[in-house]
Amino acid sequence: MSTERPPAGDSDRYGLAALTKPAALVRLAGIATVVFAIAAAFAGTAGWFSPGRLDPARMIDRFEAVNGQHPGFRRNHAKGVCLTGWFDSNGAGARLSTASVFAIGRLPVIGRFALAGGLPMMPDGPSAVRSLALEFRLPGGQQWRTGMNDIPVFPLKDPRAFYEQLGATAPDPKTGRPDPAAVQAFFAAHPESARALALIKAQPFSSGFANATYNSLNAFVFVDGAGTERPVRWSMVPLDAFAPEPADTPADSNYLFDALATRVKSAPVQWRLVLTVGRPGDPTNDATLPWPADREHVDAGTLTVMALQGEDTGACRDVNFDPLVLPTGIAASDDPLLSARSAAYSQSFTRREGEAKPPSAVRPDKGS
Template sequence: MKPFWFGAGSVSNAGVLVRLGAIGAVLLGVAGAFAYVGGWLSPARLTQDRMMAAFQDANGPHPGFRRNHAKGVCVTGWFESNGEAAALSKAAVFRPGRVPVVGRFALAGGMPFQPDQPATVRSMALRFLPPGGEEWRTGMNNIPVFPVNSARDFYDQLLAASPDPATGKPDPAKMKAFLAAHPEAARALALIKQRQVTSGFANSTFNSLDAFRFVNAAGASVPVRWSTVPVQPSSADRAGPSAEADPNYLFDDLVDQIAEHPLQWRLMVTIGGVDDPTNDATLPWPADRRQVDAGTVTIDHASGEDGGPCTDVNYDPLVLPSGIEPSDDPLLSARSAAYARSFTLRAGEEHEKPPSAVTTQEVQAGGKS
């Protein structure tokens, strides 16, 4: 009697073995991929969870809140495109007309109950919702450049700024050592310190910091950065309370102003030159670069974050419509991954989350707690 692998069923049995081997190889590959992503095969690799842990080390645990830009308020309004950017990008948002916007103003850092301070970095995040199902999300800050140019450097900066367990305060020697090892961060921080700090959110200019690419209908591509520039005068003289009198004074002032009349910003697109860096957000582009006024962002309503329209929005910078593409800036993919993990964590912590610092009742009362 012949061995079974030479008999009538030899092809079938051999095929089964091959298929089982292939399935095993696929499963092993998937397991390996998860191990790699989780950092199990490379303990020194920077993962999403390690980044989240660094935020917690720097800011403390705050279940249910965003790991960065934790203190904020929701806003809604619209973007009125004037059509001027349509020659640069085929994105529907730049066709003449109006599209809804869901936004969020916030303070940088992972401390949702921090008192408002003038020098704290402010952010404006926008979600544009043109017809057709595509959307555009962008997060901008009121600083001219980003302090670091890679996810690893951002992680190391968080560690350097984390409180020392023995003192409860950051160790200045650690930050000094970080800056000595990262001269690009030292140069960026010097530019950030030189910026004009306005009286509030309403008269702040917010910058994309990262570079992107606009692609038009003919397929031509140009590097861009963008900013929202306030229509409200930057020297607006509103006598408001200080953080000692009102720890939410920046947000309360914003809510008061929106209640009085809509606030507006011009969406200014800066076109980079052939030699302008697109992979390093610590470097500014020359001030003489061409700018295109793409239209006006109008904000006419504010609401608290607890159940507000921005609560479940992840302002991922890689949610882009056709006509806007990421550049080679490594921070874009790093931000996207960190935002996704932050979203997943806070979604699973909803039952632990206390009310936000700027409560729904406070917003409804016109910014007065």
């Protein structure tokens, strides 16, 4: 994963030095969208919020208030495209987990590429956080669902911080932009978020979906055949060579999705599933903190994406990529964001399943 700085003119995409400037606040909104996607509901999360104040329904109401009504689409990561392919396990992960996904062999996979944000027709842009969600279909009816993003850490530590960040970055009705003083106050109160954003700032976005590295961000627990538990994070590392997106790339209707469709049609696109094994003391309940670079990395196999489909007809349309849908051998960690994500995704899924399905925002079969 590259750690070089962004090209000139884009170095403050996620910086904190000029958060009071309108352009910086717009960039901060790019991070806020992925924040929405990863930690968007808090009822039942360690009792931090009373049911009368906040629950998954009210949080999804906030999505709709911020982004408008878009029936049939996901309330966040609304613009996306379905994928189909398979995962070839090389067996290396089997010593860490009994999950059948790590046994040598091939498994079918469906999934979704998307952009963070609740606007299904939003233009693609260089500041958009990109995501990859997958459902591995295992023998015996088990599944493994995972949602990953192309940033190295998560900007917020827990649901309380997320809730406070929502208030701090809410647009002022008079200006249409967040109040700079509120933004500065939030980061002063949450130095862990400031540190996380500095790490995000230091890593440029790739030039497209196909050469991006996607990270789990949250920690999970792998259980081996002897019952030994280990903390693990994972990444999908592309076989396509990394290239940074030029800083002057203009926002355009579907250029990222169109480039992905062209790439997939020319040849299958592949990623290596790399498991990062934590050690005692490595944080499992704080996604703002990276683990040391010297942790063990296990190449567990290869994901191959063979084809893309529009969401109105594709296999991913009716899938809720709940991060707590886990097979035997993988368990949730103590990260408080996991239950929050699960609750929010369920609420969003319930609403859109009761709505008519509009044409997909991205149509790879028709050149978008």
